Amino acid sequence: MVHPVRIATWNVNSIRSRIDRVVGVLERHDLDVLLVQETKCRDDQLPALPLADAGYDIAHYGLNQWNGVAIVSRVGIDDVERGFAGMPDWGDPAAAEARAIGATCGGVRVWSLYVPNGRELDHPHYAYKLDWLAHLRDTAAGWLADDPQAQIVLAGDWNIAPLDEDVWSVAYFADKTHTSEPERAAFRAVVDAGFADLTRAYTPGPGVYTYWDYTQLSFQKRRGMRIDFALGSPALAARVTGAQIDREERKGKGASDHAPVLVDLADAAS
DNA sequence: ATGGTTGAATATCAA
Numbered sequence: 309m310v311h312p313v314r315i316a317t318w319n320v321n322s323i324r325s326r327i328d329r330v331v332g333v334l335e336r337h338d339l340d341v342l343l344v345q346e347t348k349c350r351d352d353q354l355p356a357l358p359l360a361d362a363g364y365d366i367a368h369y370g371l372n373q374w375n376g377v378a379i380v381s382r383v384g385i386d387d388v389e390r391g392f393a394g395m396p397d398w399g400d401p402a403a404a405e406a407r408a409i410g411a412t413c414g415g416v417r418v419w420s421l422y423v424p425n426g427r428e429l430d431h432p433h434y435a436y437k438l439d440w441l442a443h444l445r446d447t448a449a450g451w452l453a454d455d456p457q458a459q460i461v462l463a464g465d466w467n468i469a470p471l472d473e474d475v476w477s478v479a480y481f482a483d484k485t486h487t488s489e490p491e492r493a494a495f496r497a498v499v500d501a502g503f504a505d506l507t508r509a510y511t512p513g514p515g516v517y518t519y520w521d522y523t524q525l526s527f528q529k530r531r532g533m534r535i536d537f538a539l540g541s542p543a544l545a546a547r548v549t550g551a552q553i554d555r556e557e558r559k560g561k562g563a564s565d566h567a568p569v570l571v572d573l574a575d576a577a578s
Numbered sequence: 579a580t581g582g583t584t585g586a587a588t589a590t591c592a593a
Binding site for chain 2: 322348467525
């Protein structure tokens with residue numbers, strides 16, 4: 309079996325408008341697996357051919373122009389799951405959103421996650437966000453209880469800045485989502501369930517971000533947020549040898565507002 | 579200036 313040794317997560321903000329940059333990131337970083345968020349399209353709209361030409365398969369979950377998650381892999385994509393057990397619905401009428409897709413790639417169970425934004429602290433979307441995270445924690449804890457040796461990656465756009473140093477201004481976010489204590493507690497609960505942050509130790513802050521708003525020259529002014537993370541089960545975390553944030557990818561015309569986050573793994577014992 | 583940018587059902591919503 310070919311094991312992945314380099315996995316990345318990236319909110320691409322439309323895979324159709326950014327497919328050339330997606331292929332560029334796959335090739336530039338020699339990625340084995342790319343976990344994608346915000347594809348913003350249905351399955352039938354997916355630009356799969358450029359990925360196939362580059363040597364990658366894709367599993368996608370997209371229902372409409374919002375959300376959309378995918379797993380791009382050159383080490384196999386098996387046992388694809390769309391949504392996780394207990395994942396809450398949203399909207400009127402309430403329906404599942406395309407915010408989670410899981411698959412086994414080269415012996416690693418990977419999940420591409422797009423956590424609900426929350427919008428405003430008093431918005432129903434904020435309660436939905438906390439509920440979504442609580443159910444993710446419960447379900448993921450169950451996976452680990454079933455198999456403590458499982459190699460699992462939970463990666464994506466968490467829409468949470470876990471520490472004060474993860475935002476460019478604590479004061480600016482004081483009355484906004486992404487830094488509130490309930491959101492941070494929800495993130496910590498996933499960590500406490502056994503899924504360690506694989507990236508921070510190799511990309512120490514302050515001033516290290518993965519997202520910069522398109523408006524107000526945020527990137528140029530270094531006004532960003534660290535909200536994209538890869539978490540891993542104990543057996544997976546033991547394989548990590550490094551991590552990096554591809555800040556260069558945020559530059560230039562046609563960039564996503566998020567940067568790719570990469571994790572390097574030691575080759576697995578076979 | 580209650581603004582600024584981007585992308586998607588091109589008309590507004592979402593981020």
